[in-house]
Amino acid sequence: MSAGVELDHITVRFGQFTAVNDATLNIKGGEFFSFLGPSGCGKTTILRTVSGFLDPSQGSVRIGGRDMTGIGPNKRPTALIFQNLALFPLMTVAENITYGLRVRGVPKSERQRKAGELLNLIALPDQGKKLVSELSGGQKQRVAIARALAVEPQVLLLDEPLSALDLKLRQHMRNELRDIQRRVGITFIYITHDQGEALTMSDRIAVMSDGAIEQVADGRTIYDDPGTSFVASFVGENNPFAGKVTKADGEGAVVETAFGPLRGRNLKGLKSGDKAILFVRPESLRLGKAGKDTTFTSEVKNVAFEGNMTHLFLKGAAKKDISLTVGRHGGVKIPGQGAAAVICYDAELGLVLPEGKMARE
Amino acid sequence: MNSRFFVFLLPLVVIAVFWAMARGEAKLAHDPTRKSFFERNGTALGVVFILLVAFWTLFLVTLPYLYMAVESFHPKLTPLERGGPKDFLTIEQYKSFFVTPTDGTWNTTHMGAFLFSIIASVAVTALNFTICYPLAYYMAQAGTAQKVRLLMLGLIVPYWVNEILRAFALRLLLASRGLINQAIMGLGISDTPIDFLGNNTGLYVGLSYAYLLVMMFPLYNAIESLDKNQIEAARDLGAPWWRIHKDVVMPYAKPGIASGCTMVFMLSAGSLAAPQFLGGPRTLWFTSIVYDFFFQNFNWPHGAAYAFILLAACIAFVMLMLRLFKVSLGETIR
Amino acid sequence: MNSRTVIKVMIAFYIFLFFLYLFGPLFVMSVTAFNTPNYPQAYPFEGFTLDWFVKLWNDRAMMEGLRNSFIIGLGVVAISVPVGLAAAIIMNQIYHRARGIFYLVTVSPVLTPGVIIGISTVIFWKDMMGLTDVTKAVFYKGVILAILGQSSFVAAYCLLIIMARLQRFERDQEEAALDLGASYPQVFWHILLPFLKPAMISAAVIAFLSSFENYNTTTFAILADKTLVTVLAGQVRQGTTPALSALAVIIISISLVGAIIYEVMKRREEMAAMRAKERAKIAERSEIEPA
Numbered sequence: 001m002s003a004g005v006e007l008d009h010i011t012v013r014f015g016q017f018t019a020v021n022d023a024t025l026n027i028k029g030g031e032f033f034s035f036l037g038p039s040g041c042g043k044t045t046i047l048r049t050v051s052g053f054l055d056p057s058q059g060s061v062r063i064g065g066r067d068m069t070g071i072g073p074n075k076r077p078t079a080l081i082f083q084n085l086a087l088f089p090l091m092t093v094a095e096n097i098t099y100g101l102r103v104r105g106v107p108k109s110e111r112q113r114k115a116g117e118l119l120n121l122i123a124l125p126d127q128g129k130k131l132v133s134e135l136s137g138g139q140k141q142r143v144a145i146a147r148a149l150a151v152e153p154q155v156l157l158l159d160e161p162l163s164a165l166d167l168k169l170r171q172h173m174r175n176e177l178r179d180i181q182r183r184v185g186i187t188f189i190y191i192t193h194d195q196g197e198a199l200t201m202s203d204r205i206a207v208m209s210d211g212a213i214e215q216v217a218d219g220r221t222i223y224d225d226p227g228t229s230f231v232a233s234f235v236g237e238n239n240p241f242a243g244k245v246t247k248a249d250g251e252g253a254v255v256e257t258a259f260g261p262l263r264g265r266n267l268k269g270l271k272s273g274d275k276a277i278l279f280v281r282p283e284s285l286r287l288g289k290a291g292k293d294t295t296f297t298s299e300v301k302n303v304a305f306e307g308n309m310t311h312l313f314l315k316g317a318a319k320k321d322i323s324l325t326v327g328r329h330g331g332v333k334i335p336g337q338g339a340a341a342v343i344c345y346d347a348e349l350g351l352v353l354p355e356g357k358m359a360r361e
Numbered sequence: 362m363n364s365r366f367f368v369f370l371l372p373l374v375v376i377a378v379f380w381a382m383a384r385g386e387a388k389l390a391h392d393p394t395r396k397s398f399f400e401r402n403g404t405a406l407g408v409v410f411i412l413l414v415a416f417w418t419l420f421l422v423t424l425p426y427l428y429m430a431v432e433s434f435h436p437k438l439t440p441l442e443r444g445g446p447k448d449f450l451t452i453e454q455y456k457s458f459f460v461t462p463t464d465g466t467w468n469t470t471h472m473g474a475f476l477f478s479i480i481a482s483v484a485v486t487a488l489n490f491t492i493c494y495p496l497a498y499y500m501a502q503a504g505t506a507q508k509v510r511l512l513m514l515g516l517i518v519p520y521w522v523n524e525i526l527r528a529f530a531l532r533l534l535l536a537s538r539g540l541i542n543q544a545i546m547g548l549g550i551s552d553t554p555i556d557f558l559g560n561n562t563g564l565y566v567g568l569s570y571a572y573l574l575v576m577m578f579p580l581y582n583a584i585e586s587l588d589k590n591q592i593e594a595a596r597d598l599g600a601p602w603w604r605i606h607k608d609v610v611m612p613y614a615k616p617g618i619a620s621g622c623t624m625v626f627m628l629s630a631g632s633l634a635a636p637q638f639l640g641g642p643r644t645l646w647f648t649s650i651v652y653d654f655f656f657q658n659f660n661w662p663h664g665a666a667y668a669f670i671l672l673a674a675c676i677a678f679v680m681l682m683l684r685l686f687k688v689s690l691g692e693t694i695r
Numbered sequence: 696m697n698s699r700t701v702i703k704v705m706i707a708f709y710i711f712l713f714f715l716y717l718f719g720p721l722f723v724m725s726v727t728a729f730n731t732p733n734y735p736q737a738y739p740f741e742g743f744t745l746d747w748f749v750k751l752w753n754d755r756a757m758m759e760g761l762r763n764s765f766i767i768g769l770g771v772v773a774i775s776v777p778v779g780l781a782a783a784i785i786m787n788q789i790y791h792r793a794r795g796i797f798y799l800v801t802v803s804p805v806l807t808p809g810v811i812i813g814i815s816t817v818i819f820w821k822d823m824m825g826l827t828d829v830t831k832a833v834f835y836k837g838v839i840l841a842i843l844g845q846s847s848f849v850a851a852y853c854l855l856i857i858m859a860r861l862q863r864f865e866r867d868q869e870e871a872a873l874d875l876g877a878s879y880p881q882v883f884w885h886i887l888l889p890f891l892k893p894a895m896i897s898a899a900v901i902a903f904l905s906s907f908e909n910y911n912t913t914t915f916a917i918l919a920d921k922t923l924v925t926v927l928a929g930q931v932r933q934g935t936t937p938a939l940s941a942l943a944v945i946i947i948s949i950s951l952v953g954a955i956i957y958e959v960m961k962r963r964e965e966m967a968a969m970r971a972k973e974r975a976k977i978a979e980r981s982e983i984e985p986a
Binding site: 379382398400401402403405406409410411413414416417418420421422423424425426428429432492495496499503510512514515516517518519520521522523524525526527528529530531532533534536538540543570573623627628630631632633634637638648651652655661664665668669671672675676679690691 | 706709710713714716717718719720721724727734735736737738777778781782784785788789790792793796797800801802803804806807808809811814815816817818820822843844846850878880904907908911914915924928931932935942943946947950951953954955958
């Protein structure tokens with residue numbers, strides 16, 4: 001059974017500090033939903049509000065349509081997987097997994113059966129008698145998941161659960177998590193600052209910054225059509241070109257930048273004279289000449305050969321370099337350091353957004 | 362009788378202030394994660410916790426002290442006289458510390474005993490620090506793990522031999538027929554036994570011996586957490602060994618030093634066993650006077666007043682140590 | 696000989712002196728327990744005997760004192776450990792400024808000379824229990840006053856020991872249990888208490904030992920009753936007999952055995968932890984390269 005989660009104008013304040021500011025959101029039942037944002041953006045606060053560890057200063061949380069105001073964490077149909085997992089070190093693996101059943105008064109025989117079932121699910125059969133300290137990082141991870149699933153929650157909340165693992169294991173666990181979610185079919189709410197995790201696993205992602213939700217969309221949209229300059233600069237690599245809109249027509253707009261007029265799509269309906277930033281991703285830029293308003297010239301500062309591709313860093317308008325990725329196809333001649341390079345892109349791969357907050361590098 | 366019972370009001374006032382303070386602070390720092398005490402522990406457990414702690418802090422700590430304080434401002438009375446017309450408040454007990462009630466002269470005996478106890482305790486504290494510091498440093502920084510374990514074991518065992526038996530052991534050594542005098546006379550250093558107990562050597566050694574480990578453990582704990590690299594760095598910079606201790610180790614170990622010194626001083630000044638069993642016949646230790654008021658004169662108010670003078674001295678010493686070392690009470694007592 | 700060796704020899708000599716100071720008197724005393732003369736004498740050793748142990752066993756006052764010491768010790772443990780636990784939990788939960796005052800009140804008995812605690816206990820409880828004839832007859836006893844007086848400062852030791860462990864408790868553990876549906880009392884019994892158990896055991900041991908060997912507070916609070924230590928003190932005051940040395944030998948042996956058991960247990964625990972870590976490492980390796 002899965003339930004949707006609705007956040008209704010949630011605001012959370014700690015003394016003077018506002019951690020979450022008026023967040024409204026509707027997470028559908030059975031969805032794999034991620035909150036993505038830099039540390040301190042309020043995503044963990046939202047998670048703790050949903051799980052019931054803190055009461056919002058304003059607004060309410062509804063789970064499965066039921067208002068959760070005044071209902072404690074132990075009475076909510078949610079289960080949380082902690083960043084450090086918070087397994088009970090003095091209990092065995094099986095005792096950990098069935099703890100939620102024990103406090104619900106489930107008889108021992110039933111608990112043992114359930115433990116066996118869940119140990120099979122997480123591919124740790126017959127390891128129930130082990131102590132938590134005898135497990136590897138990945139095994140601990142799976143035990144934490146099993147422990148949360150044992151109480152058959154309608155919503156599973158995950159607070160950066162993979163951050164303690166090493167890179168290889170982390171990538172493996174992504175698939176495993178996604179797989180488990182599909183099998184049990186309940187709502188997963190996943191907190192992360194790692195965009196790779198969010199993009200690969202989620203049905204939808206909410207990008208957060210400074211306590212506010214910037215954009216809610218599926219991964220492809222977040223990457224291709226970021227809604228704000230923050231999302232554009234936080235998710236993936238991006239080259240910003242700041243300036244003023246000089247021409248806005250139909251789908252596109254032209255921004256007068258330090259490198260001359262440059263064109264991009266205009267999804268936000270900017271008008272001539274608005275302050276704007278044109279974003280073009282490194283893999284969308286290429287060496288060579290194209291049409292008017294999509295070609296510019298800059299000096300090569302650095303060339304980084306990475307085998308399957310080459311990164312070019314060119315002099316930007318501000319401190320930040322323009323970066324450009326050249327794949328290994330065709331006989332593209334890569335200009336050397338100090339040379340002037342002519343660069344172009346397809347106008348539909350440029351995106352013009354209103355000037356706004358950028359992600360910190 | 363009645364004058365004694367108003368001490369019960371004071372803790373109530375303190376509790377009220379305490380409660381108001383907690384309330385005020387809760388309102389000031391709004392924190393949505395905060396759960397109330399009863400919410401966090403459950404009502405039943407919360408009540409049990411509070412009752413246990415209230416019993417302790419009120420009936421075992423604050424009220425007895427306050428009650429003793431009130432008692433010390435009363436004259437010595439028979440049970441029948443209590444609550445009667447002779448039961449009035451007086452500072453006679455404190456006055457007698459300075460002035461002998463019978464002839465009105467300065468009470469040099471008691472003041473002298475008090476000063477002697479304090480000065481001797483300070484001396485013992487300094488002595489124990491000197492003895493313990495090198496070993497504490499060695500164990501905490503220089504020794505290998507296995508050696509330290511063995512040394513620790515060697516320290517813990519004698520720690521649990523009680524004060525009386527330790528005093529007794531020293532008496533066997535230091536008595537006129539004791540092993541040391543046997544040795545001295547056997548080697549012909551002296552023809553007559555040296556009176557170690559009469560000249561107070563026994564007392565000093567006894568106090569030092571009894572509280573050696575009380576100094577040892579806080580020092581060791583404090584120095585142990587010091588990063589070895591800091592000492593290495595100081596050595597690399599060419600600091601001589603005494604400067605390393607003065608500028609790096611001791612400032613770092615301040616809380617431990619303060620803790621050890623405070624405890625040794627307090628235990629020495631309040632010691633009963635060592636002065637009773639190792640002090641000379643003419644040596645008058647302050648606690649012995651208090652003891653005699655209780656068990657020979659049955660003058661409890663007088664004893665209570667003197668106990669309070671001792672307590673005041675101890676509090677003053679603790680404050681002085683905290684000031685001197687610029688540490689907080691919380692750092693000192695762990 | 697270079698300066699390094701000189702320093703090493705000096706350190707060894709110093710440690711030797713330190714432990715000579717620490718153990719010498721105890722050793723000499725132990726020797727007298729097995730020597731025949733009436734006066735505890737280490738040298739000359741006139742003949743081996745166990746008579747002093749027999750005499751000790753037949754000393755009825757001492758045996759009664761021993762019994763009382765046990766009762767008092769257990770009573771002190773029964774009061775101090777729960778009080779210390781409750782105080783540690785409250786200390787951990789109250790606000791910053793109030794914590795300072797609470798701390799001051801709770802550790803003050805540690806900084807108060809035992810004599811004063813003993814006196815105040817007697818003065819206060821004599822009047823409290825004297826309120827009615829019944830309470831006076833039932834409660835106004837040396838053993839009970841000794842338990843109350845000793846608990847006053849022993850509870851503070853327990854508080855400090857338990858609090859040190861409590862400060863290492865991760866709040867996440869509590870939240871995880873809550874999140875799985877546990878009530879707050881269940882969190883206490885299932886998670887917090889097992890976590891604090893080692894500290895509570897050490898606190899109980901320390902409480903019992905502190906009570907057992909206490910003299911300053913007990914000598915006042917014990918009234919007409921006696922404990923092992925007050926009996927001892929009385930005998931030392933009267934004169935010296937090798938029976939006291941025999942008692943010391945027994946106490947030293949018990950603490951020696953206790954210390955060794957403690958050490959062995961600790962080592963075993965460390966070994967178990969190491970083995971668990973080893974197994975975790977093996978599991979880790981097989982995870983990275985699945986067979």
